[in-house]
Amino acid sequence: MIVNDDFSRLELNYSNLAGNYRYFKTKLEPKTKLLVLVKANAYGHGAVEIASMLQKTGADYLAVAYPVEGIELRRAGISLPVLVLTAGTDFFNEIIDNRLEPGIPNMYSLRSLCAVLDKRGIKDFPIHVKLDTGMHRLGFMTDEIEELTAFLESTDLVKVKSVYSHLAVAEDPAQDAVTMGQINMFGKNASAISGSIGYRPMFHILNSAGIERFPQYQYDMVRLGVGIYGISSLPGVSLAPVASLKCKVLQVKNLKEGDGAIGYGRHGMISPDGTSIATIPVGYADGIDRRLGCGHASFVLNGHRVPTIGNICMDMCMLDVTGVETKAGDTVTIFGEEPSVSELADILGTIPYEIMTSVPRRIERVVVKR
Numbered sequence: 001m002i003v004n005d006d007f008s009r010l011e012l013n014y015s016n017l018a019g020n021y022r023y024f025k026t027k028l029e030p031k032t033k034l035l036v037l038v039k040a041n042a043y044g045h046g047a048v049e050i051a052s053m054l055q056k057t058g059a060d061y062l063a064v065a066y067p068v069e070g071i072e073l074r075r076a077g078i079s080l081p082v083l084v085l086t087a088g089t090d091f092f093n094e095i096i097d098n099r100l101e102p103g104i105p106n107m108y109s110l111r112s113l114c115a116v117l118d119k120r121g122i123k124d125f126p127i128h129v130k131l132d133t134g135m136h137r138l139g140f141m142t143d144e145i146e147e148l149t150a151f152l153e154s155t156d157l158v159k160v161k162s163v164y165s166h167l168a169v170a171e172d173p174a175q176d177a178v179t180m181g182q183i184n185m186f187g188k189n190a191s192a193i194s195g196s197i198g199y200r201p202m203f204h205i206l207n208s209a210g211i212e213r214f215p216q217y218q219y220d221m222v223r224l225g226v227g228i229y230g231i232s233s234l235p236g237v238s239l240a241p242v243a244s245l246k247c248k249v250l251q252v253k254n255l256k257e258g259d260g261a262i263g264y265g266r267h268g269m270i271s272p273d274g275t276s277i278a279t280i281p282v283g284y285a286d287g288i289d290r291r292l293g294c295g296h297a298s299f300v301l302n303g304h305r306v307p308t309i310g311n312i313c314m315d316m317c318m319l320d321v322t323g324v325e326t327k328a329g330d331t332v333t334i335f336g337e338e339p340s341v342s343e344l345a346d347i348l349g350t351i352p353y354e355i356m357t358s359v360p361r362r363i364e365r366v367v368v369k370r
Contacts, residue, residue, distance in 0.1 A: 007247060007281040008246065008247035008248075008281055008282050008286065008364070009246055009247070009363065009364045009366045010044075010045065010046065010243050010244070010245050010359055010364070010365050010366070011243065011244045011245075011246060011336070011366050011368050012045060012046060012049055012050065012243055012365055012366065012368065013240070013242055013244070013368055013369075014053050014056075014368070015240075015369065016230065016240035016241060017050070017057070017228065017242045018057050019239075020227065020229070020230060020240060021034075021036075021057045021058075024211055024212075024224055027211050027212065027215045027218075028215065028222065031220075032218050032219075032220065032221060032222060033060035033061060033202065034061070034221070034222060034224060035059070035060060035061035035062065035063055035083065035204070035221055035222065035224065036054050036061070036062055036063070036223075036225075037062075037063050037064075037223060037225040038050050038054070038063070038069075039063065039064045039066075039085065040069075041069075041357070041361065042229075043226060043229050043353060043356045043357055044243070044356040044357040044358065044359045045229060045242060045356065047064070047069060047072060048073065048076040048078070049365045049367055051078045052076075052078065053367070054080070054228075055078065055079070060080075060221070061081050061082070061083060061221065062078070062080050062081070062082045062083070063082070063083040063084075063085055064082060064083075064085065065086050066086055067084055067087060067088070067091040067094050067095050067098075067100060069084075070082045070084050070095070070100040071094060071098050071100075074099065074100070082100050082101065083100075083101050083102075083103060083128055083162075084100050084103060085103045085130075086103065087102030087109065087113075088109075089108065089109055089112045092112065092113050092116040092117075093120075096116070096117075096120070096122065096125070101126045102127055102128070103127075103129075103130045103138075103164075104127045104128065104129050105130040105132075105138035105139045105140065106138070106139075106140065107144070107147060107148065107151065110151065113125070113157075113158065114155060114157045114158060117157040118157060122157070124157075124158070125157060125158050125159065126159055127159070127160055127161060128160075128162045128163070128164060129162070129164070129193065129201075130165065131163060131164070131165040131186060131189050132165070133165040133181075133183075133185040133186045133189070133205075134181065134182045134185070135165070135167075135168045135182075137166075139165060139166075140189075142185065145189055145192055149192070149197060152193075152197050153196060153197060160193070160197060160199075160201040161201055161202065162202035162203065162221065163189075163193055163194070163201050163202070163203055164203070164223075165182065165186045166205070166207065167179055167183075167205060167207055167209070167210050168182065170206070170207055170209035170210040170214065170233070171233040179210075179214065183205060183214070183217050202219070202220035203220050203221075204219055204220060204222060204223060205217065206219075206222040206223065207222075207223055207225055208223075208224055208228075208232075208233065209227075209233035210222070211224065211227065212233050212234050212237070213233060213234070226352065228242070229242050229243065229356065230242055231352050241335075241336055241337060241340060241341065243335075244333060244335065245287075245333070245334040245335050245336065245359060245363070246332065246334065246336070247280045247281055247282050247331070247332050247334065248328075248329050248330065249278045249279070249280055249301075249327065249328050249330045249331075250278075250279045250281055250316070250328060251278070251279045252276065252277070252279075252321065252326050252327060252328060253277050253279075254275075254276050255274060255275050255276070255277065256274045257270055257271070257272045257273075257274065261310070262309055262318055263293075263309070263310025263311045263318060264310070264311045264313060265311050266310075267294050267310050267311050268310025268311075268318060268320075271322070274322070275309070275322050276320070276321045276322045276324075276326065277320060278301065278306070278318065278319045278326050279319075280317060280319060280332050281315065281316055282316070282334060283312055283315045283317055284313070285314045285315055285360065285362075286315070286359065286360060286362070287355070287358030287359040287360060287363075288312050288317055288334065289344075289348055289358070290311065291347070291348055292344065293310060293312040294308065294309070294310065294311065295307040295308055295309060295320070296347055297344060297347055298339070299333060299334050300332065300333040301319065301321060301331075302324060302325060302330060305338075305339075307319065307320050308320075319332070341355040341356055
């Protein structure tokens, strides 16, 4: 593999990840298992790299969105149990072959899986039953529980490893009544399933915000998502960013009035006293949203905040480095400790998740231990 280190890289700080992991572990009872989400390429960080680090930190489970993500982990040698949250209906053979554990949200999916298991002569295959408690994406509704339990009682093809649901507004104190309604519904329906099938699967409903704000409902396992990557739902809690997007200056130009304007559309204006610009090898194809151009965002170069100038290009953008000593090869931090992904998200009117998941695979992920 060609390492793109001279151009751009996403540095993954193992010490920061381990520190965030320990913070959430302090919220849990010793017996409570911790599942970490590595879907969407580990929220843009790099699924294989993050999963490898999580095996070292002691995570009990991983979760991905789709089967192909779980298969990638297995091919990379990841051995932790992997829950596939959106297993679908067409890839059960691949799920079985790669020792993945499917989330089952409805009877159609359950019957489709059982048809494959029966054909292959497999029994007691681990599944995770998804309940809809108010998110209204996927999951069994309350009036479907009776049909579900009747089916589970009638077959030995599957064994329920866990029953789970997802909180919609756990981070919002103004909607705590909604969250408590979800938790209460989950407890009732999960217990109904457990009572009918005659054994006790794991229960889990808490996401990152839920772990911080409702740890008393941790049940048997919790699901840690954006928190592991450095985003807290609580004011005043400073988790450490795991990822820092960095690149190197390609060229520096000292422009004077009369040299024209900078970039596509000629939106980067040169000061009457002259403007120095640095061109860096990241653009909107690398997750640098075009709306961050024309001075709407600034990055860190040699200890200084330097604003964008002109429009963001597909593979490059320009920075106004006037007054900042700069040369080709100097390192620019797009996000990390400063600026944070939250700062960029605020500029764009979005959430940190979108900033992190926008970094494409062509950006090399590099694990650093410090």
